[in-house]
Amino acid sequence: MIPALLGWRSRIAPLAVLVMLGGTMTAAGAHADEAGERIYRLGLLPSGEPLRAEREAGMGVEGAVAACVNCHRRSGLGMKEGRRTIPPIAGRYLFHPRAAAADELDLPYVEGMRADREPYTDETLARAIRTGIDADGRPLSYLMPHFQLDDAQMSSLIAYLRRLAPAEVPGVTPSxxxxxxxxxxxxxxxxxxxxxxxxxxxxxxxxxxxxxxxxxxxxxxxxxxxxxxxxxxxxxxxxxxxxxxxxxxxxxxxxxxxxxxxxxxxxxxxxxxxxxxxxxxxxxxxxxxxxxxxxxxxxxxxxxSKGVLLEAQLLAQAIRDRQRAVPVSRVVQIFRAGDVGVEAAAALDKELHQSGLRVVNRSLGARATQSELRERVGQTGPGELLVLWLRAPDLAALALVPPHDVAAYMSGRMGGLEHAPLPAAWRAATHMSYPFNLPDRxxxxxxxxxxxxxxxxxxxxxxxxxxxxxxxxxxxxxxxxxxxxxxxxDYLVERVEEMLEHRLVTGYYPRLALAPGQRFASKGGYIVHFTDSAGTRVSAEGDWTVPLESASEK
Amino acid sequence: MTCRAYCYVTVLMTFGLATQAATQPTISTVNYAVPAISLVRQDGGRVSLAREMDDGRPVVLNFIFTSCSSICPLMSQVFADFQRQLGTDSARVHLMSISTDPEQDSPARLRAYAKQFGARAGWNQYTGTLAQSQSAQRAFDVYRGDKMSHAPVTLMRIAPSQPWLRIDGFASPAELLRQYRLLLATE
Incomplete structure (x- = not known):
């Protein structure tokens, strides 16, 4: 990747043409200057000390919050937040020759790029990073902190900036x-x-x-x-x-x-x-x-979405709410080995354990028969609460009548949502997590x-x-x-993060939204039960709910 | 916006001459009707927005979200520094930050966020449903359609019967402190 240093500044052609066949998988991080990368992405100096900077009006900032990546993003191509544009700082956007307009440059278009600015040199770039004065001698935005870096740290950061945003993009050819x-x-x-x-x-x-x-x-x-x-x-x-x-x-x-x-x-x-x-x-x-x-x-x-892990959180909240109204002697979870119910049940167990509820996990073998399933379900007694992490064929094979005085909860995602083939007597009594928009909505x-x-x-x-x-x-x-x-x-991921919230057609979800660092676009769901003894109508038991706390945050 | 009907706005530019590039904030005085909504505080408590604002203390309010990487960290840092500069007065001023991304910002995330900035007692963070957050944003005329489009706005009110001081743009901790003392003096 070192030779790419030269490649950046060469004026071969637009990226569109440059990007032939990049045989090597870039993994920019793997090749780039590691010290510079740690400063850029983590806000950590080579010594392990936090990166320190001063903002406007003397406010100090350090460590991860001060890392360049927060605003300029992993791609180094900056970002747009509302009407505010954070400019690209990948090397090519800093060192290009002055031009009257962006389209005179051999650079792919990025919002916030500046054409008519003196090319940065290592000296003027260091000055910009330390004192917030750009290559033309003008002050940068007040959002840009002034970083405290010694010469060695500065040169590793600048080396990293030069290598950011590789010119070769595997998988993209001119045609x-x-x-x-x-x-x-x-x-x-x-x-x-x-x-x-x-x-x-x-x-x-x-x-x-x-x-x-x-x-x-x-x-x-x-x-x-x-x-x-x-x-x-x-x-x-x-x-x-x-x-x-x-x-x-x-x-x-x-x-x-x-x-x-x-x-x-x-x-x-x-x-x-x-x-x-x-x-x-x-x-x-x-x-x-x-x-x-x-x-x-x-x-x-x-x-x-977080899939069944989100359902575990939704069910945990519903079960905790129930526990406040009705005593629950214990929670019995039924799932099959080898399916996602194993992890979902573990997540729910962890959530409920924190609420002081006793949880029993009954795993069924992947090949266990349906009579074994009925037997496990039948072992539930009054006051207990049953959680079914089961697929449609298992739901269809449940005993015709649920155990006496047992409240049942189930994963809608695994069971087939409003098409879940629950026996008629179960339908009104079973609460289903429904991590999607309701059918009529x-x-x-x-x-x-x-x-x-x-x-x-x-x-x-x-x-x-x-x-x-x-x-x-x-x-x-x-x-x-x-x-x-x-x-x-990286820029593809970053743009999806920024733009997703604007979508109007969101299919099964009431809303999709991400932001830097967010990885799950739809974050909530409903608890529903079947409205009728047959058919696909479901009634929500409350509003769209985003689980307040999740085990993963603790 | 609902508030507009009974808004009277005095716009005066401040010449805070903060060292450099920050565009100077625009200051106005506005009456806002606080909506009757409940929110969830960072400690998990379900609270009424109006009651949180009317607890007898002067209120300083902003809108943030924890995944915001450019402007919110700066605004939160201003809050943290403002709180420190208040010194022994800090507990007598109620700083409030309402999340504009409530589906992501659980109380646990808000707590972690506040800790990152060294928030002291007296600075609370709030989440809720999307509708509740948007209702609060609309009431204070900061709703811009999505969380990414937000602009830096700080609101300050010395007592429940008083109008709000609205600061559009970046205000340094010292500037906030100056505005707070001015309000306190004129009350």
Missing amino acids: ALHFATIITPEADPAVAKGVIEVLEKFFDDKNHYTRAESPRLHSSRRMMFKVNRRWALNVWQLTGAPETWEAQLRAKLAATPVFAVISGVGGHSWAPVHHFCEAAELPCLFPNVDLPVDRESDFDTLYL RRVQMDYPLGWFRMRQIPIVAEQAQTDTYLVCAIVSETINHMVDTFVR
């Missing part, structure tokens, strides 16, 4: 934008097929529009906008045990570099895929998984995706997963339009 979608062997094959069909149709549409409708646009000078690129979809079907997936993914990425991973379908384990994307610094946008990895310090994977929201599926003759086999997939395609497409050919992987 194509490569994406992958990841299907694990645990994925339900019918769901996977439905999801892939949505992706393929969306990519088809995208490519038709690109070819037929949109002429190549470029400015009168050198900078090009909206170069037509075909969207190419690679389906990465994994095989074998989860321990082998990361190696498989590394091989697939090396063979076919992609710009980002989009959607995808998992089963019980998604963590290996999550860790792979994190290690490869490869955006993984909104996979269809019931059990995401709950680590907000990670960057590359964004999820639409999302009807208008759903008109667009459902119409889109109908017109393209896409069979609906998994409405929620397919709608989520459609939504993700639309989000990525919109975001990439806004990126105007500035293909930087």
Whole structure:
């Protein structure tokens, strides 16, 4: 990567042309000056001491809060917060020669970039970082702190800035934008097929529009906008045990570099895929998984929701509320080994344990028969509370009548939401976590995706997963339009974080929103029960609720 | 905005001559109707906004969210420094920060955030539902459609019967202190 230092400043052509084939997976962090990176991302000096700075009016700031990454972002391309623009500081945007207008530069467009400024030198850049005076001698914004860095620390930071935002972007060529979608062997094959069909149709549409409708646009000078690129979809079907997936993914990425991973379908384990994307610094946008990895310090994977972990929080809150009104002798959780109910039950156990409730976990073998299931459920006594982390076939096999004087709670996501095949006698008595917008409230929201599926003759086999997939395609497409050919992987994630809240079509969710550091776009849900003894009508037992505390924060 | 009907606005520019680039804040005096909503305080308590504001102390109010990386940290730092500069008076002024991202900002997150800035007793943070937060933002005319579009606004009121002093733009801790003392003197 060191030679790239020169590459930055070379004036070969717009990034669009530069970005051929980047064989090597960048992992900018792996190559960059580590001391500079620690200052930039963590606000830590090589000694382990916190980075210190002074703000306007003598206010001190230090450590993580002072780190450059907060405002200038991991990409170094800055950000837009409302009407405020934080300028890009990736080296190319600092050291370029003065130009009358942005389109005279060989730089991909980024909001807040300044063309008509003296190129920074190491000296003027150090002055800007220490005293807030730019290359033209003018003061920077009051938001920019004045950093206390000695010469060695300064030069490692500047070296890092020079290396930020690599010119080579794997998966982006002048004619194509490569994406992958990841299907694990645990994925339900019918769901996977439905999801892939949505992706393929969306990519088809995208490519038709690109070819037929949109002429190549470029400015009168050198900078090009909206170069037509075909969207190419690679389906990465994994095989074998989860321990082998990361190696498989590394091989697939090396063979076919992609710009980002989009959607995808998992089963019980998604963590290996999550860790792979994190290690490869490869955006993984909104996979269809019931059990995401709950680590907000990670960057590359964004999820639409916390899945069953969110349901555990919703159920914990509902059960705590019930406990205040009715004595609960103990909580009995039923789940199958090898499914996401294991982790969901553990999360709920932890939440309820903190509230002083006794919890018993009854795990069923992955192959246990349905009479064994009925037996476990039947062992529940009066005053107890039953939590079912079960899929539809198990729900359908429950005894016709629930145990006497036992309140039942269940995961809507696992059980099939309003289509959950609960026996009639269970329906009114079972409280279901419903981490989506209610069916009658999302009807208008759903008109667009459902119409889109109908017109393209896409069979609906998994409405929620397919709608989520459609939504993700639309989000990525919109975001990439806004990126105007500035293909930087981190920047894709950052722009999604910033823009998501503006979406009006949000499918199954009442609202989607992210921000720097947020990894789950929809954050709440309902508790519902069936309204009638048959059919799909459900009644909410309260308002949309965002669980106040989560175990992960403690 | 609801408040506008009975707003009288006196706009005067301050010439705080804070060292450099910060654009000078615009100061106005406005009457706002405090909406009848409940919020959740950082300690988990469910509280009435009006009662929190009418606890007898002067109130200094801002709107922040904990994932905000540019302007909120600065505003929170101003609150922290203002509180320190108040010295022994700090417990007699009620600093309030209402989250504009309540679905993310749980009480636990607010507590961690406040701790990061060294908040002392007397500075409370509030969350709630999205509707409650938006209602508070609208009432004080700071709602801009989404959390990313917020602008720095600080509001100050010396007593429940008094109008609000509204500071649009960056106000340094010293400037806040000056405005607070002016209000206190004119009361």
